[in-house]
Amino acid sequence: MRDVAAAAGVSLKTVSRVVNNEPGVTGAVRERVQAAAERLDYRHNLAASNLRRSGSRTGVIGVLVQDVANSYSAGLLRALEDAMRVHDVMLVAGSLDETTARERAMVTNLISRRVDGLVIVPASPRQDYLEPEIRAGLPIIFADRAPRGIDTDSVIVDNALGAYQAVDHLLARGHRRIAVLTDSASIATADERVRGARAAFAKHGLELPGDLLVRGHADQQGAAATVHRLRELPDPPTAIFAGRNAISKGTLQALAERGERESVAVVGFDDFPMADLLQVTVIRQDVAKLGALVAARLLERIAGDTTPPIRIVLPPTLIPRGSGEIPPPAA
Amino acid sequence: MRDVAAAAGVSLKTVSRVVNNEPGVTGAVRERVQAAAERLDYRHNLAASNLRRSGSRTGVIGVLVQDVANSYSAGLLRALEDAMRVHDVMLVAGSLDETTARERAMVTNLISRRVDGLVIVPASPRQDYLEPEIRAGLPIIFADRAPRGIDTDSVIVDNALGAYQAVDHLLARGHRRIAVLTDSASIATADERVRGARAAFAKHGLELPGDLLVRGHADQQGAAATVHRLRELPDPPTAIFAGRNAISKGTLQALAERGERESVAVVGFDDFPMADLLQVTVIRQDVAKLGALVAARLLERIAGDTTPPIRIVLPPTLIPRGSGEIPPPAA
DNA sequence: TTGAAAGCGGTACCAT
């Protein structure tokens, strides 16, 4: 910038004015500066610029999701991007893979980068470590999962309700041997889904069969293995509630391998690509809406809103597509 | 930082040493400084830090893809993230949606943020506007699509070969009325795929039926509409080569609606989630490998490598899953 | 309308 000033024969400040499109510069001078900048391949340095600027914003927010390659996370990312773009805010994204350490590390990193805000789909059991940041006024919104140990804005999905809907849907069609497959019990969301499933059984005066509740599925392969095992039981499940994206896929894979796609009912939590073509009944969370709400709240916070934290809970929807409407085999 | 220094009763420089884990500080002093930093909720400012640092790196790279919500883009993003994480580099990601303007805007923005490097899946027809940056030594790697009007590192997929494989696969099974559906002709990749398709016909001494080559599909719905239209022709296609992810989906959707999933052959370019369960034959690009190669090259460049640009071309693979092996109806 | 000087949060260099 100094070079540009010298080349244009003006002061530093004038160049700064031109670069930032500030008033107070004659047309002629402005053009001379722009020409010099062009000639010297000058590139404005935003970091330095923000350093001195008063209520400076970096124009970047941090977004920590489970896995950017997962369709749900990717959809959330995209919704956030679209909402933030109109405000000229970019996203730095990170995949947590359900690891607490990574969440902590990335949050620390993002904070040292002075992001304008944080969107977190938490992987850690508690987030009280964020207390100082909140107090310092850093806008943080939790998405998809509620924060623990701290009071912050959050936009989440009613997991228990979704699971309730799914299992109730199956019970209403006569199923009793319903398997419930979820991910690691350390993930709060999984617990809520189990709770919802139990509630559905309770409503019908029944209980979730203990041998059919299997937790701790890390990936598609694990879920597939479980389905194979359960279907070999003397009294196998006639329906399966898959508590997550990847688990649904593993379930379908296993059933396809066994040639049981048409005979075993399946309802999955989370919609996923091609689920419609595969005729899979799912509990859909409206990611676009979730993202939009998160972005809106974040923008308000960034704009200076200091009202008490808000919790928004979105109801999921059951989308019947066939797999969840398969009746139990005639007794 | 000044406050921390005051609180700990040491100089600024000493605090700096402690924060950066530099040697030359006694254990006692170090602890005193850390305690003060903790107490004051001190947060290191990376932007300011990098300002003075010599060969400073920001630890951020920009990644511009088509659409972060698209499984292919998301997979690339994830592969890059994994490779860069071990070097403590974060990703700021953006979706271009095939718009030239957005590409330019985001590149400009990222440069003013002084990213350490750029990974671009170009949406613009030419990228010579990047010439000054390249000259200035900014590492830029093109992924998936070759750069135009500029000589830079690139890791791309052999699109013509993939299309050739797909169409040859169908021709070998007796199909002659093969529809070729691609996206906008302004996208170089699409052209190459058409070229590959023509080459396959040529090999068999045939020509691609002009009425069955349909370009310009923007999304799944458009592709579905085209399939419906083509199948209503007096001499409809017996096989379809879908030139992209979304087009494959639209094709499957339309065929499913028509109850023709079992009778019309389909080969798609790009693998996609659940394609295996849907038994769709595809031309697979190894995104993980692509991402790993891109990351490796980028890291070399960031480390100071100034050798001439490298072009890597990955061969895609045909994955037969059923849909591409459907024979034409007996004449 | 334009410029000079101070300072943002930190690091480099050289003393002490």
Add this chain to the structure above:
DNA sequence: ATGGTACCGCTTTCAA
């Protein structure tokens, strides 16, 4: 082992 001071690239404040 620690501190002083210049300085990174730019904006702010205030004077010209």
